[in-house]
Amino acid sequence: MKSLTLLGSTGSIGTSTLDVVRHNPTLYRVYALAAGHNVEAIFQQIIEFRPDIAILATSAGVARLAAALSEYGLPRPNWPELAFGGAALVDVATSPAADMVISAIVGVTGLEATYEAVRLGKRVGLANKEVLVSGGRLVMDAVKQSGAELLPIDSEHNGVHQCLRAGNRDQVARLILTASGGPFRNTPKHAMASVTPAEALNHPTWRMGKRITIDCATLMNKGFEVIEACWLFGFAPSQVDVVIHPQSTVHAMIEYSDGSVLAQISATDMRMPIQYALTWPERWQAPVPKIDWTQARHWDFAPPDFDRFPLLKLAYQCQQAGGSATCTLNAADEIAVAAFLNGEIGFPGIAAVVEETLSRIPGRQAHTVADILDIDKESRSTAGAIVRQLAGLETAAARPVPARV
Numbered sequence: 044m045k046s047l048t049l050l051g052s053t054g055s056i057g058t059s060t061l062d063v064v065r066h067n068p069t070l071y072r073v074y075a076l077a078a079g080h081n082v083e084a085i086f087q088q089i090i091e092f093r094p095d096i097a098i099l100a101t102s103a104g105v106a107r108l109a110a111a112l113s114e115y116g117l118p119r120p121n122w123p124e125l126a127f128g129g130a131a132l133v134d135v136a137t138s139p140a141a142d143m144v145i146s147a148i149v150g151v152t153g154l155e156a157t158y159e160a161v162r163l164g165k166r167v168g169l170a171n172k173e174v175l176v177s178g179g180r181l182v183m184d185a186v187k188q189s190g191a192e193l194l195p196i197d198s199e200h201n202g203v204h205q206c207l208r209a210g211n212r213d214q215v216a217r218l219i220l221t222a223s224g225g226p227f228r229n230t231p232k233h234a235m236a237s238v239t240p241a242e243a244l245n246h247p248t249w250r251m252g253k254r255i256t257i258d259c260a261t262l263m264n265k266g267f268e269v270i271e272a273c274w275l276f277g278f279a280p281s282q283v284d285v286v287i288h289p290q291s292t293v294h295a296m297i298e299y300s301d302g303s304v305l306a307q308i309s310a311t312d313m314r315m316p317i318q319y320a321l322t323w324p325e326r327w328q329a330p331v332p333k334i335d336w337t338q339a340r341h342w343d344f345a346p347p348d349f350d351r352f353p354l355l356k357l358a359y360q361c362q363q364a365g366g367s368a369t370c371t372l373n374a375a376d377e378i379a380v381a382a383f384l385n386g387e388i389g390f391p392g393i394a395a396v397v398e399e400t401l402s403r404i405p406g407r408q409a410h411t412v413a414d415i416l417d418i419d420k421e422s423r424s425t426a427g428a429i430v431r432q433l434a435g436l437e438t439a440a441a442r443p444v445p446a447r448v
């Protein structure tokens with residue numbers, strides 16, 4: 044049996060990954076689980092999957108986890124080794140004891156461990172798209188040098204990976220990524236200013252973490268996916284199209300040079316691409332619903348509206364510009380999304396903060412993970428300052444105008 048390091052075990056992708064492992068008990072043994080702050084969830088996972096190592100973001104989290112294991116009465120020799128922080132993430136991602144690493148931490152926190160696993164030539168299942176959005180060149184250079192297998196878990200890229208098995212890379216004319224369009228697919232531009240975080244978190248087809256759900260509502264997520272696809276499959280942004288497909292059942296398509304289009308179709312369930320990455324190049328029975336072809340169904344496809352969703356356009360521009368622009372795009376978006384969720388800025392403010400941050404941070408080349416983290420930090424700090432400015436303006440605008448005497 045192979046062994047698995049799961050980075051981001053308590054999140055949406057992490058729990059779905061463990062469900063795949065649960066349904067295929069001969070597939071993988073869990074070597075390491077890593078999470079941020081959710082002590083209760085990782086405690087339950089330890090009891091069920093008995094990893095060798097469990098990691099949390101802070102020492103305080105580890106202390107609470109130790110207390111929970113003690114209270115539960117798990118004998119000390121059966122405890123996993125407990126650790127915290129970034130160095131521990133790198134250790135479990137690069138350990139000879141791990142045959143495969145699933146990278147499913149949200150944000151750039153997962154970058155270094157993923158990069159080091161790739162550098163060592165490990166098989167890596169990549170959900171964390173920020174790794175390629177922020178450090179695409181560095182990570183893909185490492186893939187080329189080490190021969191690591193980087194298997195996409197994002198459903199669209201997983202779909203592309205599957206469709207590419209049908210032909211040679213040089214026979215591919217374009218990639219087509221589908222997007223549900225999010226909850227505001229039909230919302231007029233003027234009404235976007237008043238949408239609430241609760242409305243934006245109500246994704247029509249997928250249940251995911253908060254950051255990616257808001258990114259779906261702005262189509263920033265689709266922009267990140269365009270960037271991710273360029274890096275993963277070696278295409279220019281102009282060769283990657285986005286198509287709105289509200290049913291989220293066709294995940295991706297490939298147009299070959301003869302005009303033939305292949306599509307990857309499956310139920311809206313992340314356990315399918317996760318299992319594909321875990322079993323590649325084999326296919327196993329997956330614990331996901333199958334499409335019922337006895338039912339009539341209707342699938343729609345429409346072009347995206349770049350005017351109402353400016354972050355999608357910005358993603359194309361940043362990937363075309365190269366250098367650190369996409370790293371700044373990701374960092375600024377993370378700050379802006381958090382500010383929107385905190386009620387500091389309105390929904391259109393997310394794009395405004397990202398655009399303004401990009402105009403203030405000069406682009407440059409990043410040669411190391413440290414360079415990328417520096418650019419990320421600088422971009423966050425600038426985006427934070429812009430949020431405060433914008434929040435002040437928005438509060439002032441919302442204040443009742445004093446009545447004229």
Ligand SMILES: NC(=O)c1ccc[n+]([C@@H]2O[C@H](COP(=O)([O-])OP(=O)(O)OC[C@H]3O[C@@H](n4cnc5c(N)ncnc54)[C@H](OP(=O)(O)O)[C@@H]3O)[C@@H](O)[C@H]2O)c1
Pocket residue numbers: 050051052053054055056057077078079080081082099100147148149150152170171172173196197198249250251252253254255313
């Ligand atoms: N969800 C999807 O369907 C989906 C689809 C495609 C791609 N993705 C990508 O996959 C990644 C994860 O998405 P998600 O939806 O699963 O997010 P999520 O539900 O918010 O989970 C994020 C995970 O990261 C962990 N984490 C956060 N900070 C950490 C830290 N400092 N150290 C270690 N772990 C930390 C969290 O731990 P705690 O919860 O314990 O704090 C949690 O396990 C994102 O990059 C997303 O864009 C997700």
